[in-house]
Amino acid sequence: MFWRMIRGSFAGRLKRKALVVLTIAVGASLATAVLNIFLDVGDKINRELKNYGANIVMEPRAAALGRDWGAGVPASLAGDSYIQEADLPQIKMIFWHNNIVDFTPYLETTGRLAGGQDVMVTGTWFTHELALPTGEKVTTGVRNLKPWWRVEGTWPEETGRGVLVGQGLARDLGLAPGNSLELLVGPSAVPVTVRVAGVLNSGGTEDKYVLMPLQLVQEALGLPGRVGRVEVSALTTPENDLARKATADPDALTQKEFETWYCTAYVSAITYQLEEAIPGVRAKAVRQVAESEGIILAKVQLLMFILAATALAGTALGISNLMTAKVRERAREVGLMKALGASGPAVSAVFLAEAVLEGVFGGLAGYGLGLALSWWIGQAAFGLAFSAKLLVLPLVLILAVAVTIAGSLSSLGIILRLEPADVLRG
Numbered sequence: 488m489f490w491r492m493i494r495g496s497f498a499g500r501l502k503r504k505a506l507v508v509l510t511i512a513v514g515a516s517l518a519t520a521v522l523n524i525f526l527d528v529g530d531k532i533n534r535e536l537k538n539y540g541a542n543i544v545m546e547p548r549a550a551a552l553g554r555d556w557g558a559g560v561p562a563s564l565a566g567d568s569y570i571q572e573a574d575l576p577q578i579k580m581i582f583w584h585n586n587i588v589d590f591t592p593y594l595e596t597t598g599r600l601a602g603g604q605d606v607m608v609t610g611t612w613f614t615h616e617l618a619l620p621t622g623e624k625v626t627t628g629v630r631n632l633k634p635w636w637r638v639e640g641t642w643p644e645e646t647g648r649g650v651l652v653g654q655g656l657a658r659d660l661g662l663a664p665g666n667s668l669e670l671l672v673g674p675s676a677v678p679v680t681v682r683v684a685g686v687l688n689s690g691g692t693e694d695k696y697v698l699m700p701l702q703l704v705q706e707a708l709g710l711p712g713r714v715g716r717v718e719v720s721a722l723t724t725p726e727n728d729l730a731r732k733a734t735a736d737p738d739a740l741t742q743k744e745f746e747t748w749y750c751t752a753y754v755s756a757i758t759y760q761l762e763e764a765i766p767g768v769r770a771k772a773v774r775q776v777a778e779s780e781g782i783i784l785a786k787v788q789l790l791m792f793i794l795a796a797t798a799l800a801g802t803a804l805g806i807s808n809l810m811t812a813k814v815r816e817r818a819r820e821v822g823l824m825k826a827l828g829a830s831g832p833a834v835s836a837v838f839l840a841e842a843v844l845e846g847v848f849g850g851l852a853g854y855g856l857g858l859a860l861s862w863w864i865g866q867a868a869f870g871l872a873f874s875a876k877l878l879v880l881p882l883v884l885i886l887a888v889a890v891t892i893a894g895s896l897s898s899l900g901i902i903l904r905l906e907p908a909d910v911l912r913g
Contacts, residue, residue, distance in 0.1 A: 504841075504845060506809060507806065507809050507810070507813075507845045507849070508845050508848045508849040508852065509849070509852075510802060510805045510806055510809060510849070511802060511806065511845060511846055511848075511849025511850065511852075511853065511887050511890070511891055512849045512850075512852040512853040512856060513802065513853065514798050514799055514801065514802025514803075514805075514849075514853065514887070514890065515802075515849055515850045515852070515853020515854060515856075515857065515883050515886070515887045516852075516853040516854075516856035516857040516860055517794070517795070517798035517853075517857065517860070518795050518798055518799055518853070518857065518883055518886055518887075519853055519854050519856070519857020519858060519860070519861065519879055519883050520857045520858075520860040520861040520864055521791050521792075521794050521795040521798070521861075522795060522857075522876070522879045522882060522883065523857065523858065523861040523875065523876055523879050524791055524861050524864060524865065525788060525791040525792070525795070526876045526878065526879065541589075541590075541632060541718035541719055541720045541773060542719070542720060542721060542723065542754060542772060542773050543718070543719040543720075543721055543754065543757065543758055543761070543770055543771070543772055543773065544716060544717070544718055544719070544770070544771055544773060545570065545578075545716060545717040545718075545719060545761060545765070545768050545769070545770045546570070546715070546716040546717075546768070546769055546771075547568050547569055547570055547715075547716075547767060547768060547769070548767050548768060548769045549568045549767070569594075569710060569713035569714060569715060570592070570713065570714050570715070570716070570717060570765065570767075570768055571712060571713065571765075572592065572701075572712045572713060572714050573712060574764075574765045574768075575590070575592060575617065575714075575717065575765075576617055576618065576619045576620060577620075577764040577765050578590055578717070578719065578761060578764065578765070579617075579619050579625060580619065580620060580621075580764060581757070581760040581761060581763070581764050582749070582750070582760055583721070583752050583756070583757050583760060586721050586722040586723070586752050586757065587719060587720075587721050587757075588720045588721060588722060589627050589628075589631045589632040589719075589720045590627055590632065590717055590718060590719040590720065591611055591612045591615075591627060591628050591629045591631075591632050591717070591718055592611065592612060592701060592714035592715075592716070592717045593609055593610065593611050593701075593714060593715055593716050593717070593718070594609070594610040594611075594701060594704045594705060594708070594710065594713065594714050594715045595607065595608070595609045595610075595715055596608050596610075596672060596673045596674075596704065596707075596708055597673070598670040598671060598672045598673075598679075598697060599670065599671040599676065600660070600668075600669070600670060601669050606656060606670070606695070606696065606697055607692075607695065607696045607697070608670065608672055608673075608696070608697050608699060608704060609693075609696050609697070609698050609699070609704070610698075610699050610700065610701040610702070610703060610704025610705060610714075611628070611629050611698060611699075611700075611701055612627065612628035612629060612645065612700075612701055613628050613629055613630050613642050613643050613644075613645060613651075613698075613700065614626060614628045614630045614631070614642065614645070615627055615628045615645055629698075630642055632718060632720055633689070635689075635690070636687060636688070636689050636693075637687075637688040637689075638651065638685040638686065638687055638688070639654075639664065639685055639686040639688070640663075640664030640665075640683070640684055640685030640686060641664070641684050641685050642684065642685060643684040643685070643698075643699075643700060644684075644700070645700050645701075645702070646700065646702065647682075647684075647700065648680070648681045648682055648700075648703065649681070649682050649683075649684030649685075649700075650668070650681045650682070650683060650684060650697055650698060650699045650700075651683075651684065651685050651686070651687040651697070651698040652668070652683050652685075652686055652687065652696075652697055652698075653686075653687050653689065653693050653694035653695050653696045653697070653698075654686050654687060654688045654694050655694040655695045656694070656695050656696070656697065657683070657686045662683050662686070663683065663686065664683055664684060664685055664686060665682070665683065666682070666683045667680060667681070667682055667683070668680070668681050668682070668683055668697070669681075670697065672704065672707040672708070673707050673708045675708075675709070677707040677708075679699075679703065679707055681697075681699065681703075701714065719761070719770070721752075721754070721757050722752060723752050723753060723754040723757065724751055724752045724753055725782075725784050725785050726753055726754065726755070727753075729744060729747065729748055729753075730748060730751075730753040730754075730755050730756070731755075732744075733745075733748045733753070733755050733756070733759075734755040737759060754772045755772065757770075758770035758771060758772055799886060799890050802890050802894070803890045803893050803894040804894070805894070806842075806890065806891055806893075806894030806895065807894040807895070807896075807897050807898070809894075810838075810842065810894060810895045810897070810898035811897055811898045813838075813898065824837075838895065838898065839892065839895065842891045842892060842894075842895040843888055843891065843892065845891060846884075846887045846888035846889075846890070846891030846892070847884060847887070847888060849887050849891070850883050850884040850886070850887030850888065851884070853883060853887065854879070854880055854883050854884075857879075857883070858875055
C-alpha cells in the first residue's frame with residue numbers, strides 16, 4: 488500500500504514532481520561541477536604553476552655551509568662542493584617521485600671573450616634523457632623546466648658545441664644563430680670554441696649568459712660528472728602547521744605526526760626526502776614560489792567550497808518552498824489519510840519517501856549536467872579539461888537527498904500539525 492501510494496503520487500502529479508526534480512538537478516549540477524573541479528583543481532593548477540619555474544633548489548651541503556659559516560666551516564663538516572651527476576636519477580626514486588615534474592642541473596663558471604669581456608658561463612641539460620635505476624627513462628632539462636624561455640634559432644644538442652647566448656649579450660656582441668664564439672672558460676682559461684645555436688630571451692639574468700651543454704663545461708673545468716646545483720619543480724600540497732613544525736625541526740614530531748607529514752606532498756617533506764636520497768646535499772624550498780602556490784590553491788579551493796555551499800543552500804530554499812506548496816495543495820489528501828487512521832509520522836513518511844526519490848532523480852540528472860558544466864568551466868576559466876571523478880557521483884546523490892530532506896522539514900512540520908477537521912470541513 489505504501490509504495491502504491493508513492494507510485495500514484497508520481498503518476499498523477501508529473502508537472503509538480505518534474506519541477507522539484509529540476510530544482511534539485513540545478514543545485515546538483517552546480518555541486519557536481521564544483522566538486523569535480525575541487526577534487527582536480529589542485530593538481531591542475533599546481534601543474535600550471537610549474538610553468539613559472541622550480542620551487543626547490545638542491546646544492547652541496549658543503550657549499551651551503553660555506554655561505555652560512557664563511558671561511559670558518561668546521562673540517563668535520565666540510566665535504567665535496569659538488570653534486571655527483573650520477574646521483575641525480577635518485578631524485579625520481581623518492582616516495583613522492585610522481586610529484587617531481589622536472590629538474591635540471593647547473594655548473595656555473597666565468598668565461599672571457601676574445602675582446603677581454605667577462606661573461607657568466609653555465610652548463611646545463613637542455614633536453615636530456617635520463618635512465619632511472621628501475622630501467623625507466625625520463626626526459627628532463629631546462630627546456631621543460633622553464634617553458635617561458637624563448638629561443639631565436641634552435642635549442643642546442645646535449646653532446647654538441649652549440650650554445651644559447653642571452654639576447655642582451657648577443658646584442659652587445661652582434662651575435663646571431665650560426666655564428667662562432669671563442670671563450671676562455673674557468674679559472675684555468677681553457678680555450679673553447681662554440682657555435683651559437685640560438686639567442687635566448689629569458690626575461691631574467693640569463694639574458695647576459697652563455698648557456699652550454701653540461702658536459703662541455705665539465706670538461707673545460709676538469710670536473711667530469713659533477714654539478715654545482717639542481718633546480719627541481721615538484722607538485723606540492725599547501726603548507727599547514729604540521730608542515731611548518733616539521734620545517735623547523737623534523738625530530739620534534741611524534742611518530743604519528745612524522746608519518747602524516749612524510750606521506751603528504753608538503754614541499755618540506757619532499758626536500759627532506761631529496762636529502763635522504765642524495766647524501767651530502769641540502770635541498771631547500773624557494774619560499775616565494777612554494778608559498779605563492781599554496782596561497783593560490785587554498786583560495787581557489789575555498790572559492791569552490793563557497794560556491795558549492797551557496798548552490799546547495801539555494802536549492803534547499805527552493806525545495807522548501809515547493810514542498811510547502813505541495814503539502815498545502817494536498818492538504819485534503821493528508822486530512823483524509825489522517826481521518827482514516829494514518830498517524831502524522833506515517834503520512835510524513837510518504838512525503839519523505841517521495842522527497843528521497845525526487846532527490847535521487849534530481850541528483851542523477853544534475854550529475855550529468857554537472858559533468859558538462861565542469862568541462863565548460865575548466866575550458867573557460869582555467870583553459871584545462873577536468874576529468875570526471877567517480878567519487879563525485881555518490882557524493883552528489885547523498886548531498887541531493889540530504890538537501891531535499893532538509894528542504895522538506897518545514898513541510899513535514901505542517902503535516903504533523905494539520906488536523907483532518909480543518910481541511911475536510913465543507
